[in-house]
Amino acid sequence: MNSLPKIAKSNLSEQVYDSIRSSLMEGRYQPGERLTIASLAEQLGVSITPVREAIFRLVTERALEMRAATSIHVRRLTPAELREIQTIRHHLEGEAAACAALRIQPKALRELETLQAEFTKAAASDPVEASRVNREFHFRLAEAAEMPQIYAIVEGMWAQMGPLIHLYHLNTPVRVLVSGDHGHYPLLRALAARDPEAARSAIQADIGVGTVMVEWLEANEPA
Structure with missing residues (x-):
């Protein structure tokens, strides 16, 4: 069972929503996994009401689905x-x-380089941590672009696909994830060179690797 950090008393609904949504982005839940409001409330140390409110928001955002009143x-x-x-x-x-290639500050670039090093280390032994760091890398890149609308849309996409990205990290050979050919490296070089088109191509190639997830879904889709 996943263990979530306890929630402080102020602004409970928002904090509960952020906690569950982050767990989805990080792949802490499996596609199709059933969640219960009572269990989530116990893990977070809150009452049922803010959990229910958070669940309804996530259902609206299509990150969760409610098949019946108590079936989430x-x-x-x-x-x-x-x-x-x-x-x-x-x-x-x-x-x-x-845009990030033109706007990124040296500190932000160093932080991305550190995150990539953390990802390489985590990919060898901890798929959950690898998923978290990978997500953080992509979000920091969006922050560096200074485009909040794009950031918000991308964040919503990650809430839906986080569980699948975790499965990708679980089922991809470690040698692929830790390879020096990983798609983040050409991106980092493009950012350092302030080359916008190379940065665009690098991240699009990295995202394109996700085609294997589509193929996996097609192969395992119920008849």
Whole structure:
């Protein structure tokens, strides 16, 4: 069972929402996994009401689905849905990377380089941590672009596909994840060179690797 950090008393609904949403982004839940309001409330140390409010928000955002009043599940994306998300990410994160190449500050670039080193270390032994750091890398890139609308849209995409990205890290050979050919490295070089088109191409190529997740869904889709 996943263990979530206890929530402080102020602004409970928002904090509960942020906690569950972050767990989805980080792949702490499996596609199709059933969640219960009572269990989440116990883990977070809060009452049922803020958890219920957070669940309703996440259902509206299509990160969770409610099949009955007490039946809440992590959504299983269809191949078509994931392909659409990949297309959106291709264009929006590509534009964000191009803008980041022109705007990124040295400190932010160093932070991205540190995150990539952390990802390489985590990928060898901790898929959950690898998923978290990978997400953080992409979000920091979007922050460096200084495009808050793109950031918000991309964040919503990650809430839906986080569980699948975790499965990707679980099922991809470690040698691929820790390879010097990983897609983040050409991106980092493009950012350092302040080359917007190279940055765009690098992040789009990295996102394109997600095609294997679409293929996996197609192969395992119920008849």
